[in-house]
Amino acid sequence: MTESVQQLVRYTRIQEIVGDVIRLRASGVALGDIAEVENTDGEVSIARVIGLDRNIVSLQVFTGGKGLSTDATVRFLGRPLDVVYSPNILGRIFCGSGEPIDGGPLLTTDRHVPVGGPTVNPVMRVMPSRMIETRVPMIDLFNSLVESQKIPIFSVAGEPHNELLARIGFQADADVLVFGGMGLIFDDYHFFRKSFEEHGVFGRTIMFVNQASDPLVERLLIPDMALAVAERFAVEENKRVLVLLSDMTAYADAMKEIGVAQERIPAVRGYMGDLYTQLAQRYEKACDFKGAGSVTILTVTTMPGDDVTHPVPDNTGYITEGQFYLHGGVIDPFGSLSRLKQHVIGKETREDHSQVMNTMIRFYSEAVESERKQAMAFELSPFDKKLLKYSKLFRDRFMNIRVSLGVDEALDLCWKTLAECFEPKDLLMKQHLIDKYFPDIAEKETG
Structure with missing residues (x-):
């Protein structure tokens, strides 16, 4: 053992035991340092310095304070836990x-x-x-x-x-x-x-x-x-x-x-x-x-x-x-x-990500309102009925945490879901994205 390490080692006895925390007098100890606590029966436990109040050091004993004697010896190792x-x-x-x-x-x-x-x-x-x-x-x-x-x-x-x-x-x-x-x-x-x-x-x-x-x-x-x-x-x-x-x-x-x-x-x-x-x-x-x-x-x-x-x-x-x-x-x-x-949206992902994300959430928010209207027995409009169909598909296909889809696969499913429930004019999205990604009528009907 080098001289510098020897200077960091301290041997002292316990003054107080409160639960898993022991207190004793020591100097040259840093917060977070670890120590070895050797009980009178020779059993050694690891403890960590969790508090310093002048020369009173509080240590948390990993194995707990049960069975620990105040005659136990504490040896500070002069280093934090690793x-x-x-x-x-x-x-x-x-x-x-x-x-x-x-x-x-x-x-x-x-x-x-x-x-x-x-x-x-x-x-x-x-x-x-x-x-x-x-x-x-x-x-x-x-x-x-x-x-x-x-x-x-x-x-x-x-x-x-x-x-x-x-x-x-x-x-x-x-x-x-x-x-x-x-x-x-x-x-x-x-x-x-x-x-x-x-x-x-x-x-x-x-x-x-x-x-x-x-x-x-x-x-x-x-x-x-x-x-x-x-x-x-x-x-x-x-x-x-x-x-x-x-x-x-x-x-x-x-x-x-x-x-x-x-x-x-x-x-x-x-x-x-x-x-x-x-x-x-x-x-x-x-x-x-x-x-x-x-x-x-x-x-x-x-x-x-x-x-x-x-x-x-x-x-x-x-x-x-x-x-x-x-x-x-x-x-x-x-x-x-x-x-x-x-x-990352639209940069790491596909160009339509941002528009699809906003549209899907907007429709789901409106669908929640339509569900409230239905629960209160209000008359539903044709668009409300579209929203009710959409909310069921949205929950089943996207909100279930067990669903596993890649980003592009999920975006394609978003377009398919929108096509099954709405017309292109309902989407309020950029036209070039609708032209590129919106499924045709045949796919919509078979879906």
Whole structure:
């Protein structure tokens, strides 16, 4: 051991144990440093510095404080937590402490990279300009996902948000897939693993999983480890990396519990005052790197009580570049938004994309009004009846999250749907696009 490392090592005893948090006196310790806690029976646990108050250091013990003695010895390692990184981690599954849990070989000789750290220097960021095709029509057609975008799926308990997240993962045209699960029940963990394996993407996937029964502190490490690995693949391997995180509300709840254990004063609804900062530090890792690859972040954010003003979705909305709003088992076209879609629509996609997108949504909005008129027993006009037929086709062909279509294939289906329900004069679109793409009458009748 070198002299500089020896100077960073500190041996001390515990003064207080509150739940999974231990407190002691120490100096020369930095926030985020890790330590080894050796109990009186010789068992060693890993802990992380989560608070500093002058010379009082608070550490979160990964395995919890149960059975820990105040006579335990703490040895600070003088470095932050790191995670293994190399091409060998593709197709591997790790727990929240970074240890493999898939029964595969240990990666002791592979390189380790620090977890956390600052976001990317703005001068190294490139303006987003490339689309990630997901084969989900409600995303690709109406709210396109753009490389380096950070965007959540707003949902509630019982909605198929994990199914949608997994589907985007195995259908998206990304080079590397990094999945981070926080507070997952075993069934959800098994579902994600099985989905990636069955659809042939597991070989280019890395999974970091914290199950509901795992230590709480590891839940906070999942996004940082996933993003650290994603950033290395993007910068050093020039890969287009898609990061999937579920569920960021579970992540925020873990921060709240630890804040209570630290006796911090809560802000709104019990969450700590730095909730926005903590979320932003993770989301801002999304980047299209100059001369390298990109990191795109897609998360699940559940809304307790379907309340979009809840602190977690509320703060998330200020950070991210839109949201996919999952409601009633479908992606709601009115609640969803991609603020970067204008960078790719008509540029990366076909010339008719913008006009088709606007026309389809306009007709669906009018169709919803016609459905209300029908429900209230008002008289329906011939055009209302066209709209009612259109709304059924629109929901079946595009809003169902299980539908899988390429962008051009979906655009062609849009034209076919419009032709089955309306006349060209009803569309109010550019004439040259109607002349080029609108199906002829024979195709309309056979459809």
